[in-house]
Amino acid sequence: QKEVEQNSGPLSVPEGAIASLNCTYSDRGSQSFFWYRQYSGKSPELIMSIYSNGDKEDGRFTAQLNKASQYVSLLIRDSQPSDSATYLCAVKGSTLGRLYFGRGTQLTVWP
Amino acid sequence: KAGVTQTPRYLIKTRGQQVTLSCSPISGHRSVSWYQQTPGQGLQFLFEYFSETQRNKGNFPGRFSGRQFSNSRSEMNVSTLELGDSALYLCASSLGGRENTEAFFGQGTRLTVV
Numbered sequence: 001q002k003e004v005e006q007n008s009g010p011l012s013v014p015e016g017a018i019a020s021l022n023c024t025y026s027d028r029g030s031q032s033f034f035w036y037r038q039y040s041g042k043s044p045e046l047i048m049s050i051y052s053n054g055d056k057e058d059g060r061f062t063a064q065l066n067k068a069s070q071y072v073s074l075l076i077r078d079s080q081p082s083d084s085a086t087y088l089c090a091v092k093g094s095t096l097g098r099l100y101f102g103r104g105t106q107l108t109v110w111p
Numbered sequence: 112k113a114g115v116t117q118t119p120r121y122l123i124k125t126r127g128q129q130v131t132l133s134c135s136p137i138s139g140h141r142s143v144s145w146y147q148q149t150p151g152q153g154l155q156f157l158f159e160y161f162s163e164t165q166r167n168k169g170n171f172p173g174r175f176s177g178r179q180f181s182n183s184r185s186e187m188n189v190s191t192l193e194l195g196d197s198a199l200y201l202c203a204s205s206l207g208g209r210e211n212t213e214a215f216f217g218q219g220t221r222l223t224v225v
Contacts, residue, residue: 034213043201043216044154088154090214098144098167099203099214103153 004091006102015111019076021087023102026070029094033065033072036088038104044088048074079109113138115204115217123223129190132220134202136183142166142207143185144214145177148199160185161207192224 003026013019021035032051036044050056050063050072062075072091076083089102116135124130136143144167145157156169160179179185183204189196199221205214 032212036216043199043219046213046215049213096167098156098159100156101146101154 004089004100004102006087006089006105008105010106010108012108012110013079015079015081015109017079017109019079019083019107019109021074021076021089021105021107023072023074023089023091024070025072025089025091025100027091027094027100028067028070030067030091031094032092033063034090034092034099035061035063035074036090037083038086038088040085076107079107081109081111084108115202115215117200117202117217117220119220120218121221121223123225124192126192126194126224128192129188130192130222132187132189132200132202132222134185134187134204134217136185136202136204137215140204140206141183142205142212142214143179143183144203144205145185145187146201146203147171148201148219149197154201157187189222194224197222197224 005024007022035048037047038044048063050065056063060077064073086104086106088104090099118133142161144159147155158177159167163179174190177187199219201219203214203216206212
């Protein structure tokens with residue numbers, strides 16, 4: 001069973017703060033990692049992908065990957081109320097190549 | 112370019128009926144995966160099709176089936192519907208290779224079983 005665990009929410013931060021979302025995975029051979037954002041009643045939207053150890057920045061979003069620790073995180077800088085959503089961590093399995101999703105962390109950014 | 116298209120967007124069915132959902136992937140994408148999402152269970156993987164072959168399968172009963180056509184469009188069928196099948200059904204398409212590829216979701220089909 002390939003497991004993906006996300007830090008339990010909900011997470012609530014004030015506008016302008018940094019939101020930190022964390023994810024651990026069990027498949028040591030995984031090489032591809034993704035973050036999706038899902039607004040209530042909508043489908044998941046891919047916001048970040050990361051394949052190498054270290055940081056990857058895209059605007060206000062930074063994904064961090066540490067394969068040795070089997071840990072991936074998403075930082076949202078200067079959080080906005082429009083960032084309020086559920087964030088899903090997804091890991092591509094090394095054996096079957098399918099995506100494994102965490103249960104998501106609900107983020108609320110209050111003005 | 113066009114995204115992933117799922118039809119219909121909403122569906123109401125009666126217990127015992129069957130239903131077919133459709134997913135048209137992004138042009139050039141050969142992999143289509145299906146997921147069931149409910150508030151209590153999160154995203155549950157149903158199956159993945161790649162080049163008309165089922166490549167992966169989740170832990171759902173045989174009432175849930177799928178297929179993929181030569182143009183990569185995929186259909187999912189649920190027979191003998193139960194109240195518990197009420198959910199948002201999502202499909203995601205990707206290039207499908209073993210290398211690093213991103214998956215993109217359609218808008219989903221919200222199924223209500225009454």
